[in-house]
Amino acid sequence: MTVTKADLANTLFEQLGLNKREAKEFVELFFEKIRESLESGESVKLSGFGGFSVRDKKSRPGRNPKTGEEVPVTPRRVVTYKASQKVKDRIAKNNVSALDGKPETNQL
Template sequence: MEFTIEAIETPALTKAQLADLLFEQIGLNKREAKDMVEAFFDLIAARLIEGEDVKISGFGNFQIRVKAPRPGRNPRTGEHIPIGERRVATFHASAKLKEQIHGVPEAAHEPPVAWTVGADAQ
């Protein structure tokens, strides 16, 4: 199933636009589409809050990483301020998504052909 997003005018894809796409292209009613999008993102957020990784095949992985405490500085006053340990969400695109973004065909990942130069090559 392929979705088309020609009608989207803003540079960012919003949850409301996703719900509209589900309504227009799948046939869900608007309320079901909105609820499905909300449930999807709520589920991802809940898993990340619990410290679990979220892997979406063909798209990428969301992970929680703990950043170590470090020294910081207030740029306005120059005062040194300690920055405590914190959890951050990270996203790593899958190889398939990277290929789609960069337009690299799958064949480009094949090992290179070995060329040999020997007595026969003249």
Template sequence: MSTLTRADLAEALNRKLGLSRSDSLNMVEAILRHMCEALSNGENVKISGFGTFLLRDKGERVGRNPKTGIEVPITPRRVMTFRASQMLKDRISKG
């Protein structure tokens, strides 16, 4: 199984749109930077036909060390999750 990278995305833009390699990479970087800024500002990011990056605040809770059984407090934090769109789920399930 391989991994899709920023360079792969830039290469696809280069091939499909005819942009220069540096312009393609700059576009990928700008999109990712914009998404990161939105998430860090507490906004969810929805890409139609792909999915939604959701932020959720988790409260303080008590956890347990599975090895020792000792209870430890887990501090409140913000987590990000991804929910795939139905279109993406359908494409993945078809293989």
């Protein structure tokens, strides 16, 4: 399941009693502030959740997978997310197989 902005707004409506318009506006303003901060090169840290930062990637050689032709990959800015230890711990705790109760292993 994917959580959408509409889902977040609906949760604010149901659990905090905001009206639907206020809840939607709150979610939009929240993400707009994050976008503005990242666009200006600032990092965003959300305590207990993690941090977002902008990273500059250099130009590098790449390869077209269909033709095998070497093509340059242009330099660009990317957003990275680093989960907080709380988030990592909760995900690890919930990574238990529903069938046998044993932790799952990611074997390739």
